[in-house]
Amino acid sequence: ELKEDTVVVVLGASGDLAKKKTFPALFGLYRNAYLPKDVKIIGYARTKMDHEEFLKRVKSYIKTPTKDIEQSLEQFCKMCTYVSGQYDKDESFNELEKHMQEIEKGQKETNRIFYMALPPSVFIPVSEHLKRCCYPKSGIARIIIEKPFGKDLGSSRELDRALRPNWTEDEIFRIDHYLGKEMVKNILILRFGNEFFGATWNRNHIDNVQITFKEPFGTEGRGGYFDEFGIIRDVMQNHLLQVLTLLAMERPISFSAEDIRDEKVRVLRGMPSIEPKNVIIGQYEKSLDGTKPGYKEDDTVPKESRCPTFASMVLYIKNERWDGVPFILKAGKALNEQKTEVRIQYKDVTSGIFKDIPRNELVMRVQPNESVYIKMNSKLPGLSMQTVVTELDLTYRRRFSDLKIPEANFVRDDELDASWRMFTPLLHYLDDNKEIIPMGYPYGSRGPAVLDDFTASYGYKFSDAS
């Protein structure tokens, strides 16, 4: 929760992240009264522009479908100002300091939050300049960073070492915006607040767990960043792994952030590094109808790129609860639809009276259209004893009329370390072995052709009803 008398500085205020996530999220918090009234927001970036131009940009980042939202946006803009400056010069940060002091005149405290919507190459110099020139004399200071937190275990630790002389762990917030998604937070309540899930949440009843992330668009101009990282670093090592740890962890002592993180780290420590034999990778090609370009046709992507835009991999947890249960992660760009979901597939019911009836599944649809549903066998109404798959369906939009969904949450340093440890051998193996070429799949398809055989080989059984 933000204290009163807080200044939020968004560094990189003219970039893609600020446009797509940071400003819309700040505005969402403002609209839902989660921001103290006297909060001030300062945009900082290299682009030279005046205050009016900056506000015009902020307004263009945010959709205003109603008059009411348009008016709130006007009010929100009154809290925003802009400073342009470099990321590597004390003079620039001294300017920022001066601007903050102006704004903070008359305040009891000076609480400052620095949100780094910046490319990783400038994280370290900016964090040093901020400490030197802009650290508040009283009140709290926080520095918020977004992934990529390095590219592997070594570079992640290097980043951490570089931040440490200036910022304590309490001051550093590593954001993972998936942790703020409503359905991701709901995992804990579903699991620990319902006896019937709690009792079956283990290797005796669950056959496999699938976590799927699909996007219907390619890199579209973001290829420069993406090509250096690839889909595994972009969404799997962070967002999907975070979802996995919430699904797999033991019951925390409380819902406090620290207690939850303690349990998450324990799960990660019980996970061996991912074996290349449990991984497939793909890269999208031109769509079948020829209208959408292949990954390598993006001008920002090197022509010989081996970067995966799709991956599916199986992870295991070596503990009493999960030993032997495959956690199947799937993620890809330029696929047939937008969908993030968790699918828990239960084991087959004992045979005998039934022949091959579908398995129970618990599905948590993270986005779009949040919902939780259970696929359940029922008797087809009528004289026979025929079974039919039915759904117990909780669709949020139908059940909750007023959805207020803020987005954000944070990852602790030891969690980050443990997750990189698990992914690093695989990432190095893929980077170093030039003969490993991702499998092609058409833009707009479900992914590489081998995908269904791959998931089936780990026990997943496809049944018609989604």
Ligand code: BG6
């Ligand atoms: C970001 C990735 O972290 O998450 C993007 O860098 C991805 O590649 C995005 O598109 C997805 O976020 P959301 O909230 O739109 O699902």
